[in-house]
Amino acid sequence: MFLSQGWCGIAAIMSSASGADPTNIFAPAGTPANSIFSLSMLVLSVTGAIFLVVTGILIYVIVRYRMRRNSPDADQEPPQIYGSNQIELSWTVIPILIVVMLFLATTRVIYTTEHAAQPKDALQVTVVAHQFWWEYRYPTLGIVTANELHVPISDPKHPMPTYLTMSSADVDHSFWVPRLAGKMDLIPNQVNTMWIDPQTSGLYLGQCAQYCGVQHAKMLIRVYADTPQEFAAWVARQQQPAANDPAVAEGRNVFMHNACISCHTITGTVATGRFGPDLTHVGSRDTIASGSVPNNPANLRRFIQDPANFKPGALMPPMHLNSHDLDAVTAYLTSLK
């Protein structure tokens, strides 16, 4: 029956956890998400027990004390009971004890997560949220990229967490990858930190969790947890200067002579804009439009033609390029592996 509510639903989700649902909070894959998961199990069992007891009493009362029309004393008022100090005291004290217990358990997780000691070799990443995309900067590695965050997996024996230093270039945003950690807001004129330590390699999904304007829904997050070898290879590739393939020189020319350069950076060129994503290695990314669509020439071309094709409200204007130039720029950007 529909009244059976959340707890059955929760059980159902947890059983289907690992497989189909890529953003299930009950399928933790990192330390912060894991400690939240354990705490939430405690909270769910306490609240579940309260639910069963109180609902049980409610059902008993409305069945047992329903008006019976044909009982002999049907026209009499029941005994009037005004209250009892002892009973009031008992249902004040017991909830207080439960609250104290939950509070202590909660405090422990708050401090172990927010006050965790940072290992020396932790990877540092600066996250800057923008209206409807994510900027990732690796200050120690000299890498700037967008929308697809690569981090190494963290082996419990050799912890290799990634510390995210976060702020916003415009309005409030929130970084939420449910299987790795709870969310943390990115607020302009304020620096927040959080850490993640995915323990198995793979792709972890999430999205912006603080309403930030028209395209809040398509501000998706992709975290790639790489094995140490994969991560080293990715870093090496990202540290290369931008590809300069003579075969796409025409597209390069179009790019450098249009407004593209005011907002985008491609290292080693005149394009040094900071308003939009860094495109130095845009061809190496799996998706464009902050995770909205796969990165292939057809999608890229449609996006450049008019970003509203995928993200109405995105801040990049339609570029009004003719078909020939569109093809050329698409080929150029695709070559930036």
Next chain:
Amino acid sequence: MATHIPLDEMHAPQQMGEETHRKLWLEVLHDWVTTVDHKKIGLMYIGYALFFLVVAGFEALLMRIQLAVPNNSFVSPEVFNGLFTMHGTTMVFFVGMPILFGFGNYLIPLMIGARDMAFPRLNAFSFWISAFGGFLLYYSYIGGSGLYGAGSAPDVGWFAYAPLTARVFSPGHSTDYWTLSLLLTGIGTIGTALNIVATIISMRCPGMTMSRLPLLPWLYLVTSGLTFVAVGPLTAAQIMLMLDRYLGSHFFDTQAGGSAVLWMHFFWIFGHPEVYILVLPAFAFANEIIPVFSRKAIFGYPAMVAASVGIGFVSLSVWAHHMFTVGLGPAENTFFVLATMAISVPTGIKIFNWLATLWGGKIQFTVAMMFAIGFLFQFLIAGLTGIMLSVAPFDWQLGNSYFVVAHFHYVLVGAILFMLFSAFYYWYPKITGHMLSEKLGKWHFWLFVIGFHLTFDFMHVPGLLGMPRRIYTYEADRGWMIWNMIISSGAVVQAVATLLFVYNMVISYFKGPLAGPDPWDAWTLEWATSSPPPSYNFAETPEVSSRRPLWDLKHPDDPDSDYESGPGHRRQAKEKSA
């Protein structure tokens, strides 16, 4: 000692001149526009709120159609963002507040044996300025233009986080409509709250000490006190926002050193007490309705008063549980965890006292009582999910997800709206003189229960699966679609049930059986006068000597006044007198 209420005299003179001539509609309109009668103002509040309930409910339906399937394009993102902003703002400020103040306006003078509110003209002023605020907000559909000039209604969310509201991100005037309409409504709200406090403090009939005050006015007293404290910061924040937008100040202008978090503090120091401002009147209805249909006095009256006052105080120090993900740091988070958990204690006391009132009673399953029991069950669940959200680390996952949306709709719909429906079934006979159809009412109840649980039980699930709120569409690969489909279907069932309720109110007004002064065999003073009450309420000022004056009148051999020296007194079952 029994009371001396001249019952017969009280329903004597019906409204005079009804038969002598049919009033022109212009006269009727003039009558309503210029009235300072607390009952007419109360009804205008309720009518106004019901109108906006239908409007904002329709907005919710549009959103649910959009979200039923992933990557839907039923409405554009701009329109969707306007819809959820308008839905939230309307439901809180132009449905919740006015409907609760409407009932308070109507009932409080009647329940304390007064002829009107303390300040009748202030009462009319407060209503009209609040009403103007609501219409001003909707005028934005004609006069505003939203974020980046797209869409026309305000589209910054009902808590309008800075700096999204700054002119650089929200050009045009849509945010100004939002700001000004809340500013105006806030003035009306404070006026009415002031009036309620003054009325309860100074207009009680002879014999009605504070310890004999029915629980409904008691809770309205707490709600109004909270209103004073809570609405001020909201109004201040709106003024600061206007200064930022038009006079170059930088309170929330992060580009110039302002603080986005400052807005959050201002908003939530209003916003969380606001939840209790809305829910305490629902508790107030439950405190009147559950005893009458259990045929028992409320269990633990002093504890109920203490718990309500306690909730009022503690609710002022929980606001930052809306900000666990803002980066306040562990010490602040810990404090607000404790304060938030602490509020569950007085809330629990209330639930237990209602259960104890039911215990040993003779429960009559009228539609009003069915809605009240639905309220008890759903409020329990809403409280428990509230405890989950108070656990800050759990909130780092659940905050701003659909789990939160489900939680607060459980409070606003499952508890408050259910109790409002209960109040309609209970007091409609008093207000109109006609009974609502119980048969249609049962259809309304069961359909609404089914729709409610389809929508809001299943709404918890996408939140657990990582679906954030306020997204106009979602990816197909996240496993959210089936849940959203169920949620949307439940919304349609609720809409049908609500239409049935509106139909019931209209048809019963013309065809419902006559109610008489006291159809429920109830105990508080509003049932001592005719239905509907005359404009002067009571021909003679009543005098009371207990919390249930009509009980005393009906049981002169066994009046409440003999037992009210304190709790712990138990009355024996009365013998049936031949």
